[in-house]
Amino acid sequence: MITSEHELRALCQRALQTKRVAIDTEFFWERTFYPQLGVVQLGLSADELYLIDAIALPSLPGLGGVLADENTQLILHDAVQDLQILSRHTGSLPRNIFDTRRAAGFAGLPSTISLANLLQEMLQITLPKGETRSDWLQRPLSEAQYEYALDDIRHMPELCDRLCAMASERELAEALAEEMQSYDDPSLYADLPMDAAYNRYKPARWPLPRRPLLYTLSCWRETEARRLDRPRSHIMQDADLMAIVQYAPGNDIELNAVRGLARNTLLRHRAAILNAITAAATIDPLTLPETAPREERMSTEFKQRVETRIKGIKEKAEKTGLDPALIGPKADITALV
Structure with a gap:
């Protein structure tokens, strides 16, 4: 595990040269407003996997430069929460994100799929679940914790490649790239108003x-x-x-x-x-916001129009292999009817 600033800065320089990094975090969140970051996982390849001690290095020196580098692809699963935590610790805004969870929706799979299920579906790899509720603030970490944390990033580059290939087969590569650009929005990583x-x-x-x-x-x-x-x-x-x-x-x-x-x-x-x-x-x-009375009931005719629009969107999405959930929530569709 990386515990010194010198080691971490050296690793981050290598990450910038690699141009592609798998990232994950492990944290504890029970008695605080913000999650308590315990470990950051960084993968340069399937064989080069590292754990960073976020307790010894809370500001994660050097990692902010990796997060903010437009030329370094960051591969995560269900990216926003991890990136919110990392952004708060480093003070940097993430760029060039590839979220495998979201990308699954462009490959004929649910866009809310878990990493374990996605790896099983795509690569026939089964992840152990024993450390899901583990204490990531304890030191030293157990051997099981080490393996669990590394497994979460070990297959991410291959998973990214497979998802991109499947999206291309469905002629959804451009739509997938556009979806990933939405992660460059700084408001995703700021505290809510x-x-x-x-x-x-x-x-x-x-x-x-x-x-x-x-x-x-x-x-x-x-x-x-x-x-x-x-x-x-x-x-x-x-x-x-x-x-x-x-x-x-x-x-x-x-x-x-x-x-x-x-x-x-x-x-x-x-x-x-x-x-x-x-x-x-x-x-x-x-x-004050949200003070205007909201229409709690819609007419039967209006409800039918909304459901017809949702059905049409779902049918069109399914023909292309796109998860209908990516089109937008029901509230957004209702607003457009």
Whole structure:
């Protein structure tokens, strides 16, 4: 395992010369807001496989240059989460991505297929599953952990080649290349905007006067969770947040009277909750995102038109060997009808 900056920088230089790298990560995610990165796997070929100790080298010196190099192809499976973690640790934005999971959808397979199933289907290789829930922060790693981590990248270049060949056979090579370019979007690797914390509670279902407090409380909790790197529930439970919004206290006395609110929450966060209440009073609910009432029911005729469009898309996709799920979610198709 690579544990020194010198070793890692040397490996990254070789990776840049190779122009093609398989990457994976192993992490632990239970008591923090962000995943705790334990190991990074780097493969230059089927025989040149390396593990990087992300605990000894948290900023992963040199790896950011590999991620950001437009001339070095990065091969991953289900790429976004791994790249989000690596981008946060290195400060670099990934480029030139090949996601084998997504690419499977252009080769006559589901675009949501697991790596184990994809390797079995394409290469008749069976991956062991014993270390799926392993502790990747422990040191030293076990021999089983080493083998598990290396197996995840060992066959990625061959898998990439096979998927590209199958997409070409279906005359989908250009579409596959275009799909992979979407991974160059920097927004994929950034923290979600604060509006996302608010939208988790489906604000359109809340009475209009309650939405400003829902917004200020949810955004405060999200900010604290990120700052302290703790799960949202460690800052405030959903039940407590919704109880406050439902009761809509206007001052400290009314806050004390909120039913179902844990006393511990008040002891820890009274000032912050009162600040959120004060801030909410200054917000026009009509200026908040997702506040316009949504049509919960569609007419029977409209539903039939949507289903007809979805059926047509599915039939056309299946004829070309393209996974219909790649066309877009039902909500997007509905918006176009």
